[in-house]
Amino acid sequence: MNCEQVKELLSEYVDGVLDPKTKARVDEHLSACKCCQDELASLKALVNELGSLESVAPPGDFLDQLHERMKQRSCFSRILRTLFVPMRLKIPLEFAGAAAMAILVFTLFYIQQDHYKGTQAPVDLKEERAAQKAASERWGEGLKDEAVKPRLAYRTATPEQPPAKKEPIELVLVMKRALPSETYAPGAAMEAAPAPKEKMRRSLAKKEAAPGAQLETDKRDDDPLPRLTGLVELVGGRVVSIEYGKASNRPEAIHAEIPAEHLNTFYNRLGELGELKPSPRSVTGKEKGLLSVRIRLLSPSR
Amino acid sequence: MNEDLKNPARSPREDAVLVRAFQGGDTAAFDELVLKHQHKLFNLCYRFLGDYQEANDSAQEAFIKVYRSLKGFRFESAFSTWLYRIAVNTVKNKLTSAEYRRRKKMVSLDNPASLEHSSPAMGMQDGAPSPLMELEKKERMRLIQEAINALPPEQKEVVALRDVEGLSYEEIVEITGLNPGTVKSRLARARLELRKRLRSVI
Numbered sequence: 001m002n003c004e005q006v007k008e009l010l011s012e013y014v015d016g017v018l019d020p021k022t023k024a025r026v027d028e029h030l031s032a033c034k035c036c037q038d039e040l041a042s043l044k045a046l047v048n049e050l051g052s053l054e055s056v057a058p059p060g061d062f063l064d065q066l067h068e069r070m071k072q073r074s075c076f077s078r079i080l081r082t083l084f085v086p087m088r089l090k091i092p093l094e095f096a097g098a099a100a101m102a103i104l105v106f107t108l109f110y111i112q113q114d115h116y117k118g119t120q121a122p123v124d125l126k127e128e129r130a131a132q133k134a135a136s137e138r139w140g141e142g143l144k145d146e147a148v149k150p151r152l153a154y155r156t157a158t159p160e161q162p163p164a165k166k167e168p169i170e171l172v173l174v175m176k177r178a179l180p181s182e183t184y185a186p187g188a189a190m191e192a193a194p195a196p197k198e199k200m201r202r203s204l205a206k207k208e209a210a211p212g213a214q215l216e217t218d219k220r221d222d223d224p225l226p227r228l229t230g231l232v233e234l235v236g237g238r239v240v241s242i243e244y245g246k247a248s249n250r251p252e253a254i255h256a257e258i259p260a261e262h263l264n265t266f267y268n269r270l271g272e273l274g275e276l277k278p279s280p281r282s283v284t285g286k287e288k289g290l291l292s293v294r295i296r297l298l299s300p301s302r
Numbered sequence: 303m304n305e306d307l308k309n310p311a312r313s314p315r316e317d318a319v320l321v322r323a324f325q326g327g328d329t330a331a332f333d334e335l336v337l338k339h340q341h342k343l344f345n346l347c348y349r350f351l352g353d354y355q356e357a358n359d360s361a362q363e364a365f366i367k368v369y370r371s372l373k374g375f376r377f378e379s380a381f382s383t384w385l386y387r388i389a390v391n392t393v394k395n396k397l398t399s400a401e402y403r404r405r406k407k408m409v410s411l412d413n414p415a416s417l418e419h420s421s422p423a424m425g426m427q428d429g430a431p432s433p434l435m436e437l438e439k440k441e442r443m444r445l446i447q448e449a450i451n452a453l454p455p456e457q458k459e460v461v462a463l464r465d466v467e468g469l470s471y472e473e474i475v476e477i478t479g480l481n482p483g484t485v486k487s488r489l490a491r492a493r494l495e496l497r498k499r500l501r502s503v504i
Contacts, residue, residue: 008490010490011486011489011490011493011494012486012490015464015471015489017471017486042497042504043493043497045504046465046493046496046497046500046504047465047493049442049446049500049503049504050446050461050465050466050496051465051466051468053349053443053446053447053466054443055341055342055345056344056345056348056349056354056357057341057344057345058340058341058344058358058361059358062336062340062344062358062361062362063333063336063337063340065358065362066336066362066365066366069362069366070366070369073366
């Protein structure tokens, strides 16, 4: 056995845990090797030194500190226990709670989002909504509606139809012949009536040969439009629209709004232009505001 | 199980009685066990960590672990062996914890002589040593502890258990879970290392 091998075994040798055979061989080597003897002495000294190290004592209140610490721990673990034990019961409960919270939060979030959309909607959508709202309110107020209907029916003078607020009063005006000359040619009124009429008829008949010029002539002579619009303006109303015939390109109807208080005057003046059909009902003083009137113009039968 | 290996100073029978009493609901039995083993356990922790406060922390931690699992103790080993195993694991966990290493680094930078001041109970047991001897002894102890501190943890473990605590190889095997050959070789290497470091002292 050489020094290296012995040195490796010295640790166990010191502790006395070598098997007797190996120990005997180490002893044999040691008796002859000064170097290994020194090594052994050094090792023994170290082991003695380590073994004789004074024991470091814990603090005097070690047990109290321990109790304090255990109390703190038990507080913490009690909280944990109340939260999670028994696991089988409380974990699903907590999970359910968390899920409920999540649903609540999402619901609130979506409601908020809808609200946001509502406030940010384009204007037309807003109006649509307002109209829907108004409609639903009308449905809700059935009684009030019932009270309104008869009044509207009276105003429109078409009781068989369900009255709508904007529905115009429909009238037909059968135009008188040669109106313009009568009204707008003061000089002519002085003359004997037949003569200029005959003259005009003749000239019309003449011009029928040249159809291109006919429209111009008719316009000049028969166009009731300026007179009608003048009349509307006279009674303080306004012309809403004028309908032209597709083929003839002549005015067929005029749609106007007339103040209710002047409607009777308007009818009277219309009567000067031609025959009104059906003969309109006179308006009572109760009605106010603008009334919509649509007058269809019919040429006199030739 | 290995009662024949136990030091006469420790009395496993009594440990077993106390453990059974605790398991029977006597919480005072635990206090008794603590008082009985606190010195050994604390010393082991101190040798391992080289810091009084850290040793105190680890020893208390180990006893708390013991308290928690004592109800389930099945006497498969001696109580003291089980206690040491818990303490060694606690201390090893502490050594490897990032928090401990960070703190250790700070201490060594701030106060390199902290070791000396952190062991107030040291050197109070001799009768009436001369101040010089006392000083020399303190210095020696400091150097030895520093040498132990410098060992890698696996060598520190076997040295602390064998040479400081005086446990048998079998006990060390049981506590650490290492095989006997590893314990022997680690101990030999640790001793060699310590001799190198303490050549001037010993």
